[in-house]
Structure formats: structure tokens, C-alpha cells
Amino acid sequence: MKNSADSRLLATAALCGSLLCGLATLPTALAGQDAPSGQEAAASESPDPQLLARGKRLYILCQACHATEADPGDKIGPHLAGIVNRPVASAEGSVYSDALRAEDFVWSEKNLDVWLQRPADMVPGTSMSFAGLPGDDLRKALIAYLNTL
Ligand code: HEC
Structure with a gap:
């Protein structure tokens, strides 16, 4: 019995080469880097370089499927250039699911935050195979970066 528990642990450890495991360790790796500054209100005007980095x-986590230039290249997902405040499912030359094409909204930062938390919850039937990015801080940093594209 002990052995099978051990081998299950080993199997889990073996999976750790995968992206998901990297994701799981990211919050730890990134934690504690913010010096308390008391100037958080100013951050929304000029995003701090650490947040962007x-x-x-x-x-x-996104680059396998999304280009950052207005040319999707051979990526499976739409390019993300100018994604903040872009209308949903509007990138020319991209293939979208019926579910996403049926939507009618703009990718505000708020909508991106909801989407990235769990795409399939926001738009059931989406073809974006990405489970979601838990961690408010992580999504905030990612969206700050998306804002520069
Ligand atoms: C496995 C591939 C894959 C990964 C990984 C992935 N996406 Fe996507 N993404 C897609 C596909 C495919 C679509 C189109 C979804 C649809 O039509 O339902 C999409 C759609 C989107 C859209 C909507 C674009 C539009 O034009 O309306 C946004 C925004 C987006 N992804 C952001 C991200 C971000 C940010 C990440 C990284 C955290 C990410 N995606 C990770 C494949 C992926």
C-alpha cells in the first residue's frame, strides 16, 4: 500500500515537466516581490515595470496559441495585438468557435479578467483549451502586459 502511494507521488512528480506544474509553482516563485509602497493607486496610470515584467x-502560458503581432502566423488562436478594448471575435483571418462569435462585447480589462479565470465558464463552448489562471495577482499582471500589445 505504501508503495502504491509512493509511485503515485512519483507519477505526479514526473508530470511536473509540464506547463501546468510550472503554473502551479509560479505563484510561489513570484510571491513576495512587491515592496510595499503605499502607491498602488498610481499603478493603474503607469503600470509598474515589475508588474509588466x-x-x-x-x-x-499563451504564446503557443497566440501571436502578439497583428499576424496570427500559424498559431491556433487569434492574435492578441490591441486585445484590450477590442471587440470579441473580431481578428481577421482567425477561426472562432460559434460560441465566441455569438457573443457581443468588448475585451475590457474586466472581461479579460473573467475570461482568463475560466474561459469555459464565461463562454461555454469556446474552443480555447485553457483551464484558466487562478490567482488574481497573476491575471492582473498578465492583463497589464496585454495592455501593451
Ligand atoms: C491551447 C491554445 C490556447 C492557449 C494556451 C490560450 N488560448 Fe486564448 N484562445 C485560443 C483559441 C483557439 C481561441 C478562440 C476561442 C473561440 O473561438 O472560442 C482563443 C481566444 C482568446 C481570446 C479572445 C480573442 C478574440 O479575438 O475575441 C483571448 C482574449 C485569449 N484567447 C487570451 C488568451 C490568453 C491571455 C492566454 C494565456 C493565459 C490564452 N488565451 C491561452 C487558444 C488558446
């Missing part, structure tokens, strides 16, 4: 690093 963190967001850029997190984009590794």
Missing part, C-alpha cells in the same frame, strides 16, 4: 513572463 511579471505579466510578460506569464505570457509563456
Whole structure:
């Protein structure tokens, strides 16, 4: 019995080469880097460089499927250039699911935050195979970076 528990642990450890495991360790890796500044209100006007750098690093979770230039190249998802405040399912030359095409909204930061938390909850039937990014801080950093595209 002990052995099978051990091998299950090993199997889990073996999976850790995957992206998901990287995701699980990110919050720890990124935690505690924010010096308390008391100037958080100013952050929304000019995003602090640390937040942007963190967001850029997190984009590794997206780059397999999304280009940052207005040319989707051979990526499976639509490009994300100018994504903040872009109308949903509007990138030319991209293939969208019926579910996303039936939507009618703009990708505000708020909507991006809801989407990235769990795409399939916001738009059931979406073809974006991405479970979601738990962690408010992580989504905030990622969206700050998306804002620069
Ligand atoms: C496995 C591939 C894949 C990954 C990983 C992925 N996406 Fe997507 N994404 C897609 C696909 C495919 C669509 C189109 C969904 C649809 O039509 O239902 C999409 C759609 C989107 C849209 C809507 C775009 C539009 O034009 O309306 C946004 C925004 C988006 N993804 C952001 C992200 C971000 C940010 C990440 C990283 C956290 C990410 N995606 C990770 C494949 C992916």
C-alpha cells in the first residue's frame, strides 16, 4: 500500500515537466516581490515595470496559441495585438468557435479578467483549451502586459 502511494507521488512528480506544474509553482516563485509602497493607486496610470515584467513572463502560458503581432502566423488562436478594448471575435483571418462569435462585447480589462479565470465558464463552448489562471495577482499582471500589445 505504501508503495502504491509512493509511485503515485512519483507519477505526479514526473508530470511536473509540464506547463501546468510550472503554473502551479509560479505563484510561489513570484510571491513576495512587491515592496510595499503605499502607491498602488498610481499603478493603474503607469503600470509598474515589475508588474509588466511579471505579466510578460506569464505570457509563456499563451504564446503557443497566440501571436502578439497583428499576424496570427500559424498559431491556433487569434492574435492578441490591441486585445484590450477590442471587440470579441473580431481578428481577421482567425477561426472562432460559434460560441465566441455569438457573443457581443468588448475585451475590457474586466472581461479579460473573467475570461482568463475560466474561459469555459464565461463562454461555454469556446474552443480555447485553457483551464484558466487562478490567482488574481497573476491575471492582473498578465492583463497589464496585454495592455501593451
Ligand atoms: C491551447 C491554445 C490556447 C492557449 C494556451 C490560450 N488560448 Fe486564448 N484562445 C485560443 C483559441 C483557439 C481561441 C478562440 C476561442 C473561440 O473561438 O472560442 C482563443 C481566444 C482568446 C481570446 C479572445 C480573442 C478574440 O479575438 O475575441 C483571448 C482574449 C485569449 N484567447 C487570451 C488568451 C490568453 C491571455 C492566454 C494565456 C493565459 C490564452 N488565451 C491561452 C487558444 C488558446
